[in-house]
Amino acid sequence: MAAEIAVERRIDSSKRRLIVEAAIVLAIALFFILVVPLLLSDFRLNLMGRFLALAIVALGIDLIWGFTGLLSLGHGIFFTLGGYAIAMYIKLQIPESASSRLPEFMSLYGVTELPWFWKPFYSFPFTALAVVLIPGILAGLLGYVIFRNRIRGVYFSILTQAATIIFFNFFNGQQKLFNGTNGLTDFQTIFGAKVNSPGTQYTFYILTIIVLVFAYALCRWLTSGRFGRLLVAIRDDESRVRFTGYDPTGFKVLVFAISGALAGLSGAFFTLQTGIISPNSMNIAFSIEMVIWVAVGGRASLVGAILGALVVNFAKSLLSEKFPDIWLFFQGGLFLLVVMFLPDGIIGWLRTRGKDLFRAATGRKRIMTYPSLEEDPEVEYERKNLGD
């Protein structure tokens, strides 16, 4: 009887907690949409939009690194592919008055006919799907050929890193197809609106926030249930997962693909707000930077991933404005600092040491006992109703 009530209460309280969380997320999103634009200059708001877009890929990295323990150094590929997909769509919005029916860079290289794979990008629905599906499917394929042989750990990392170099070389070399090193830029119109006008940019900003909220919800849903438990189990002891009868390969491929799709989405929104996508975002450094955002915020914490992406990027833009020479020192120091002294990031620190410090400062010292007993509703229920 008591146990049943406890279980009911537990479900009840978890439901309530979920509603509270949703309300908080909504409130923060509304704050960012309505209040933040009033506080920041147009330039900073644009930066904020970009960094919020980067937070989406940070969520993806957190999903595979924080929860599943796969360190991908290749998310730059998926990010850039998403960016290229949306950029190709915009490049095909050629005004009627233009002399050529091709994106302008193509005529420079003497291309007379649109390459076949550009053609589907006339359609927006296809582009919208491509932003998510192309990176997702590519990540799935890459993941499948690597994971099916039980290649993991640092091998996986350096293979994804090599893949990054490969894609970088490929996009860099194809002037005729993708404008090579210069990338796709000089965007004109989307749906008839000028891409660079403040109004359009504000719309992109709002869209970025909405997509980020959905991405957060997706990751929250994935990591909270059985699937999430399985991911953590794969991270902590993959062999044991295998011995208990699961095949981790499928799960790893799936989660890598989802993470790649998130990266593609992120790249698309980032491109819309920077106005350029070039193979440069496929260099090794950028992909590793993504990992450090998550590490700073806190691995295996979705809020941490978003927070880390925002904090590190704002620090980067401020510091590299002030001291352009020594930003690399800072960045390198950040890697060392986080890995050696803050392995769980800001959020992890807040959850452990920070909590204790706060308690000590406010004078409410916590008596250490078995915390699980303390918080178990069943035990609490018994203590209250049955006495000692």
Add this chain to the structure above:
Amino acid sequence: MFTGILDGIFNGLSVGSVLLLAALGLAIVFGLMGVINMAHGELMMLGAYTTFVVQNGFKQLGAPWTQFYIFFAVIAAFLVAALVGLALERGVIRYLYGRPLETLLATWGVSLILQQFVRSVNWVLVIGLILFCLLFFGGLWIVKRRPDFERIRNWAIAILLPLSAAISFAVGSVLSKTYKLAVTKPWFGAQNVDVTAPKWLLGGLPIGNYQLPYTRMFIMVLTVLCVLGIYFFLNKTPWGLRIRSVTQNRNMSACLGIPTQKVDALTFALGSGLAGIAGCAVSLLGSVGPNTGQNYIVNTFMVVVVGGVGKLVGTIVGAMAIGITDYIVGTGILAQLFAPIPPLANFFTFFATTSMAKVMVFFLIVVFLQFRPAGLFPQKGRTVDA
């Protein structure tokens, strides 16, 4: 036709020998500690810069010496890189033992710092750094002798760290105010520096209408010497035996009284020193800059992946296979060979640039890993996580 193939094989071998030199250290370290050192490329870069410094130093000495600086440069590059590697192992990596992914990130941080270091190193920076180390570690050494060190440790660090940083920063800014450009001018700057090979390495050995450059042959000889040296060291000396035993089974070696920490430090220093020699070799092939290391790092990783970590021979075969494939595909020799069959010829022409050859090589490696996931010569064992 014949000279074309000969040219392909020779150049492939020479590209491969640079790769091998660079990958040798990485493979030994990876085999022993399971650590991928992302700063390996930067250690190469340090070796290359050391060569540059030694060359300039020998220019001061006058005529006969300038011809032989390269031998001293090889040794100096080995020593500099080995010392930096030792500091890296003692200062960072040993705290991250058993967490390879974190080590990867930390060494990446180190590589960023080293890149920026060679860009902006000047007298002020060096003096400031030395002063900081003296103050901080000296102060720590003094405090350490107090009996209640453990209790006040955190406080001591919290006071000493900002204090010595502030003092060295102040001294640095005073120095740069008084001496101006003489101390603030970067030693190397952000642009590339050039190492000129000694006269006797210029030119080449003519074979038919083709020349084998002496610098390339020098690098191949250097590689062979390094491989022989490492082979001898690993197989014929007591420390080599210890390194091999720790590679095979760390816990059991520790139980038998092998100082695994010392073995780690020694191996890491050795691997880093080899990177320094590789850097010295690379400096003969072209100008070197702060980003030189980045160009080699991914290929050397691929050598380790293909070769497996069990044996030296894996690294050798892996490096040569990648080097030769890369060169033969990249220069379009295959396209010429398959000229009678147009589709194949077109296919290989598409890949016949340096960057597209890398694409091809990567796909071949991924295909190869489908059959041999643990590389050519995997370490044999019965552990689950091997």
